Amino acid sequence: MLKPTISVLVLRHVANCLDLVGCDPEPLLAGFHLRRNDLDNAKGVMPLEDFLGFLELAAVKAANPYLGLQAGRLGALNSLGALGFLFLSAPSLRAAFTGFDSYLATIQDAVRNRFSAQGGIATFEYMITDQTLQSRRQDAEFSIALMHNMCRNYVGGEFELIEVRFEHACQGDERVYREFFRCGVFFDQDTNSFSFEDHFLGCKSPVIDPELYPIVEEHLRRRVADSARRARSHKDIIRVLETSPLDRTPTLDEVAASMGVSVATLSRRLKAQGMRWRDLVNDRRMHAAARLLRQSQRDVAEIALSVGFAESASFVRRFGRHFGTTPQRFRKAGAENPPRA
Structure with missing residues (x-):
């Protein structure tokens, strides 16, 4: 599956800001296989995951x-x-x-x-x-x-x-x-x-x-037109899912209708990519729940509702099958061992 990207021009601005606060961005860039002159490429992109990681690590290194x-x-x-x-x-x-x-x-x-x-x-x-x-x-x-x-x-x-x-x-x-x-x-x-x-x-x-x-x-x-011509069907499917509210995931029928294809055609396309709709929906909900448990102070019942579960018990069971632990233990483990950038 194609990973989301971001223009390197945005990272160029962040690197310039690090210079202003007296933190050399070069060693940080090297950790992400980048050089300073790579950031001047107006058409250059980098994985969005790396951009997020760079920002978090830069805050630590700059003690800011x-x-x-x-x-x-x-x-x-x-x-x-x-x-x-x-x-x-x-x-x-x-x-x-x-x-x-x-x-x-x-x-x-x-x-x-x-x-x-x-x-x-x-x-x-x-x-x-x-x-x-x-x-x-x-x-x-x-x-x-x-x-x-x-x-x-x-x-x-x-x-x-x-x-x-x-x-x-x-x-x-x-x-x-x-x-x-x-x-x-x-x-x-x-x-x-x-x-x-x-x-x-x-x-x-x-x-x-x-x-x-x-x-x-x-x-x-x-x-935008060039990007649309290059887009692959499975990327379009993921985009429809990701832009929907967490507590109101569209059905496969709705996604197929929005793309102008039949459910059977859409299912074949997913299968060709080694994906199933229900697995995509479940993974999205579980990753969202994990993030909220780690980065917010909402209680488990509120998180369950926010990611599309009608009540907490079914959410706790699904979370346990996915991560092998309860939401409470997952949150406690994250507090004791915060993830490194």
């Missing part, structure tokens, strides 16, 4: 538990390549979010990125959908802080948030987060997001001439 937040705050115009230019050249902040929402997949796989506005409140949401990728705290904080910084660059210093939410439990001083975002920050949530008053959506950017926007958008549209 808030590295993701600070790297996000230092986000520059080219931190996201063409996608960053698209955002900052948009004719309005609403168009900036809409464009970002449409084209994030050009630099990163396995991500759910949503923008919505209703009831006077606008919300940006970011979440990695591949549940096998467990160590994601620094990435979540980096991504939310970077988008917040992009908004401040677009609107100006008057841009203010109403609230910020993170999937993971608070690790560190909660006051750091409140002072950083200048609003309430909530942990152990269903997603990573920030919200603000929607009157900012009409603002126009003083940073880049909006005439650049359609040019950059056409470039990204071609990249």
